[in-house]
Amino acid sequence: MIYSPGQAEVLFSFWPPDAEWFIVGGPADGNEAETVKEKYPDVECIGFEPDPEMYAYQKTRFPGVIYNEALWSSATELSLVIPGSNGNINHRCSSVCRDIEKERQAETHTVAGWALDDLSAKYGPFRNAVLWIDIEFAELEALKGCARLLESGRVLLINLETYDHLYAEIEDYLTQYNFVATHKWNTRGQRGRFDMIFTKGTEQ
Numbered sequence: 001m002i003y004s005p006g007q008a009e010v011l012f013s014f015w016p017p018d019a020e021w022f023i024v025g026g027p028a029d030g031n032e033a034e035t036v037k038e039k040y041p042d043v044e045c046i047g048f049e050p051d052p053e054m055y056a057y058q059k060t061r062f063p064g065v066i067y068n069e070a071l072w073s074s075a076t077e078l079s080l081v082i083p084g085s086n087g088n089i090n091h092r093c094s095s096v097c098r099d100i101e102k103e104r105q106a107e108t109h110t111v112a113g114w115a116l117d118d119l120s121a122k123y124g125p126f127r128n129a130v131l132w133i134d135i136e137f138a139e140l141e142a143l144k145g146c147a148r149l150l151e152s153g154r155v156l157l158i159n160l161e162t163y164d165h166l167y168a169e170i171e172d173y174l175t176q177y178n179f180v181a182t183h184k185w186n187t188r189g190q191r192g193r194f195d196m197i198f199t200k201g202t203e204q
Helices: 007-014 032-039 052-059 116-123 139-144 147-152 164-175
Strands: 021-025 044-048 065-067 076-082 107-114 129-133 155-163 179-185 193-200
Touching: 007 032, 007 129, 007 155, 007 179, 007 193, 021 032, 032 044, 052 065, 107 116, 116 147, 129 139, 139 147, 139 155, 139 164, 155 164, 164 179, 164 193
Parallel strands: 021 044, 021 129, 044 065, 129 155
Antiparallel strands: 076 107, 155 193, 179 193
């Protein structure tokens, strides 16, 4: 994603009045949690950042608790691929879905992957949650890992980054939990990459 300070304000037009948690997958060097916390000081913020350098960056800034863990569909160990970035933290774009053979000057780092359903039991429970997920191609896996939260209605609003070639499967998955694609944004210069906000639909 092209990072823009304060970009989480895009959520405010859709923000559910009873939101209790703001869950951030892949905060990297962003300030989404700070933006939300300033607007909604009673909301609990929790973040999951597997990249050790990004985690260290966020540890003293994040307005809540942050863990050096990855979001995934189940509890497992994952290989985080960190592309070469010439020392520029803004262009690391690490991912557990990258192929190290296709990356120049990349390094790998073993990280713990967790399902949000399990993290809710461990750190929550997460209720009336807003999800912000920007985890470089692993968004669908993270959504599969919160099936119980989605089924129970404990997730109220979702923003995620995705790509043209991945989006249809994500939308189909969320449709079964009564989520509706509501607002597409952050499309500038992204070569088929964009963010989509999903809101809860009206029950039939």
